[in-house]
Amino acid sequence: MVSTRPAREPAKPTRGGRWDRLGGVRGAALLTGTFVPLVVGGAAWLAGLATVADAAWAAGTVIAMIPAVWWVISALRRGRVGVDLIAVLSLAGTLWVHEYLAGALIAVMLSGGHALDAAAERRAARDLRALLERAPRTARRRCGETVQLVDLDEIAVGDILVIATGEVVPTDGRITSAVAVLDESALTGEPLQVERRAGEPVRSGVIDVGAMFEMRATATADESTYAGIVRMAREAGAATAPTVRLADRYAAWFLPLTLAVAAIAYWISGSLVRAVAVLVVATPCPLLLAAPVAIVSGLSRASRMGVVMRDGGALENLGRATTLVMDKTGTVTAGRPVVTEVAAAPGADPARLLRLAASIDQFSPHVLAQAIVTEALARGLELDVATAVSEQAGSGVTGEVGGHRVRVGKLPEDAATPEWARPVLNRARLDSAAVAWITVDDKPLGAVLLRDPLRRDAPRTLRRLREAGFDRLVMLTGDRPEPAREVATVLGLDEVCAEQSPGDKVAAVRRESAGPVTVMVGDGINDAPALAAATVGVAMGARGSTASSEAADIVLTTDRLDRLADAMDIARWSRRIAVQSATVGMALSLLAMVVAAAGRLPPAAGALLQEAIDVAVILNALRALRGNPAARPGLPPDTEDLLRRFAAEHETLRDTIASLRTVADRVADRSEDAPAALEALYRFLVEDLLPHERAEETQLYPALAGPLGGSEATATMSRAHGEIQRLTTRIGTHLELVHARGGLDPDQIDDLLACLYGLHAVLRLHFVQEEENYFALATDERR
Known part of the structure; x- marks a missing residue:
């Protein structure tokens, strides 16, 4: 873990931030300092006080020049020539030729543009304070028969540390007690908790979610895994160079072009006023204003969508x-496990077993226990009041429910895996799922499979x-x-x-x-x-x-x-608008530069014309607020309601669909209860599943035809409905033969298994396709 000593702050923010820009209060002060002289000068000019007006306008120009010169120097230090150089030259030029009004107008545009730029670029400090706040400041060290509370800096390699439930492991080490149940998601990102037994390594930064355990430190706090993560984050951020912003990329060619036109105007006419007029109309306000407005508009739109x-x-x-x-x-x-299947022994009811398991697990903070409780509540099961509940770290939860002794977790080490559970374990292994066994009165009757779903x-x-x-x-x-x-x-x-x-x-x-x-x-x-x-x-x-x-x-x-994906769409649209606004604005400025070079546009009039160009490009930049009109429109509310309804039905039907494999396994084993299980399954298919599929065909798919561009978008799903109906009918035919013959004939087994396994595969694929292609279109109100 990290040391308690304060972290060294970086000298400046990492990539993307312009540390030398005036934002916040100073940016507002700069904007005020240029706008007020413009207004005061205008009032003085209207009052006939030309000298006072010129002095006010000149003051506003000087106020803007001070930070602008610093911005140029800072950019040159980093090997860049940004958009500010033209602005500085035009400000200086207006003072030199006594065009004070033009200078004041440019000053307001410059300060306003940088205020927008600063608003778009301000960001939170990235010093990873959360990592430091999460770190413990002390640790419990065992000294003989006593346990002392010591600072992290005092931990040495070989010390025995005591970790209590809920505490963060302070340094790397090895388990010395029997077992430790750990949440390692902070390091691995994996949500499933893991067990570490005596002798196994444990890394700093993980959380003890089981009982208290002891460990022997193998590293100091400053040399631990978690401290290394903090250092890597700082170094990675500091090593990433600042990016070149859009405005600066355009300035790379616009600047020399502007200087060339101004030089030609002076060379032809010998008039500094013409050269200054060129610089005034060339002041890159389309870059200073339009691009930031479009970007800020994109930021605003993204924030409304949760980005x-x-x-x-x-x-x-x-x-x-x-x-x-x-x-x-x-x-x-x-990022959190969910129940994918509840398997039950022959003759046992999966719903009852899930209810019993959840009644016990509701008292456990374990991530798998919480997933089981969530699944039971989602199915509308009413949990019982459990008594004498106890939890053994790494093994499971035990308690009394309705006069039965119920255990959820691992099978006892001396217990043999029941025959009925072998296919379940195979599925768990193939699906990379965790297994929680349900034992009732010391007899394993069920198993819950859990995995982190896509x-x-x-x-x-x-x-x-x-x-x-x-x-x-x-x-x-x-x-x-x-x-x-x-x-x-x-x-x-x-x-x-x-x-x-x-x-x-x-x-x-x-x-x-x-x-x-x-x-x-x-x-x-x-x-x-x-x-x-x-x-x-x-x-x-x-x-x-x-x-x-x-x-x-x-x-x-x-x-x-x-x-x-929404953020990507917004980013590309906003950037497109920014580029469009900047290029159109620069093209208009270039045209005005030619007119000014010909002596037809004095500096003050040029500044006003530049203001008009600014207004035009800003109005265009504000289109970024509306988003791309070509983007896919949202779904009608009625269609979203239908999607949510059928998505909820999927959740209800999913577990019974999983039972197709269980019934197939019983048919393959020729279990005595196979005909009864087949009968119950067929009844579910006819009474629950097929009505659901027909409702999708007649209600949902027609509603999706418009938003998805026609019925072809759902054609493959309709074909799947036909296959589901065909396989269900075939299973029904087999069931009729079972009734007529008084049981399953050997010659039925192969085809019936093909129907059951085939229907299971078709339904799983069909459900996933619908959820990905259609249900994901609706806003999930539970999020």
Whole structure:
């Protein structure tokens, strides 16, 4: 863990921030200091006090020149020639030729433009204070039979530390007690808690979510894993160079062109006034005003959609990004385990077993226990009052419910796996799912399978991101290769890197950032260094850590990945409007420069003309507030209601669909209760599933035809409905033969299994396709 000594603050903010710009109170003071002299000078001129008017206007010009000269010097120190140089030359020129009104007008435009720029670029400090605040300041060290509270700096290698429930492990070490149950999500991002037994290593930054345990320190606090993460985040941010903003890129060619036209005007006419007039109309207010207005408008629109961008540079960079690097857990997956199946022994009721398990687990803070309780409540099960509840870390929860002794968790070490559960364990292994056993009166009657599911909107969102301009999608995860490859296959990613430490993630992001603009998306503390290393860091801030949000350029305040695609659309549209406004404004300025070089436009009139150009380009830039009119319109409220209704029905039907495999397993084993199970399944198919599918066909799909551009968008789903009906009818025919023959004939087995397994596969694929393609379009009111 990190030391209690205060962290050294960086000398200046990291990439994208203009530390020498006047923002906040000083920016407002500059704007006031230039606007007031303009107004006072105007009043004096109307009163016939020409000398006072000139003095006021000259004062406003000088006030603007002081910071402008500093901005130019700062840019030159960084090897850049920005848009401010033209403004400084025009301000100085107006004073030199006594065109004080023109100078005052330019001063107001300059200060106003930089006030907008500062408003677009202000960002929160990225010193990762959350990491430091999360760190414990003390630790419990065992000395013989006593336990002392000591400062972290006093921990030495070999010390025995005592970690209580809920505490953060202060340094790296090895477990010395029997077992430790840990939440390692801060480091790995994985939501499932893990067990570490005596002799196994434990890293700093993880949380003890089980009973108290002891460990032997193998590193000091300053040399621990978590302290290294903090240092990497700081170094990654400091090593990332500031980006070149849109206005400066245009200034690279607009500046020499302006100076050339001014020089030609002076060479032809010998008049400094003409040269100054050229500089006045060339003052890059389309860059100083229009581009920031469009960017600020984009920032405002994004914030209304739950996307908070730290500055305009983040939006500009997002608008031209081509590589997306993302974490898995909490980013493309939900980040919390959910129940995927409740398997029961022959003759046992899955719903009753789930109710018993949830009645016990409601007293446990374990992440798997909470998932079981959530699933039971979602199914409308009424939980019982459990008594004599106790929890053994790493083993499970035990209690009394309705006169029965119920245990949820691991099977006792001396207990044999029941025969009926072998297919369940195979499925768990293949699906990378966790298993929680349900034991009633010392007899294992059920098993709950849990896994971290893919976000419903993830496939559709990644397709949208590819359409928006990302041509390379990479996933980094601390998870095992098998589930990582499965997710990558479903999402169509270009590359996946599994078992990645925070340092590995930083190295991978830096490799990708060596080329085009790279975006990194993550949600955990372990992602903070990688977010800081990317060109644009995006934090899933709704459930993500404060540290990842502090290290990011963009924070998604809602727990929805599709908001990143929305942000990409907004960024590209805003940047397009900014470029359009800047180029049109500069073209008009160029035309005015030619007129001024010909002596037809004096400086004061040129300044007023420049104001008119500014108004025109600002009004165009404000179009960014409305968003791209070509973007897909939202769904009608009635259609969204239908989507939510059928999405809720999916949740209700999902568990019974999983029972297709269970019934097939019983048919394959020729269990005595196979005909009864087949009968119950067929009744569900006819009375619940098929009516649901028919309602989708007649109500939902016609409602989606308009928003999706025609009935062809749902044609493949309609074909799936036909296949579901066909397989259900075939199962019904087999059931009639069972009734007629008084049981299952051997010659039915193969075809019946093909129907059951086939229907299970079709339904799973069909449900996933509907959820990704249609249900993800609706706003989830639960989020």
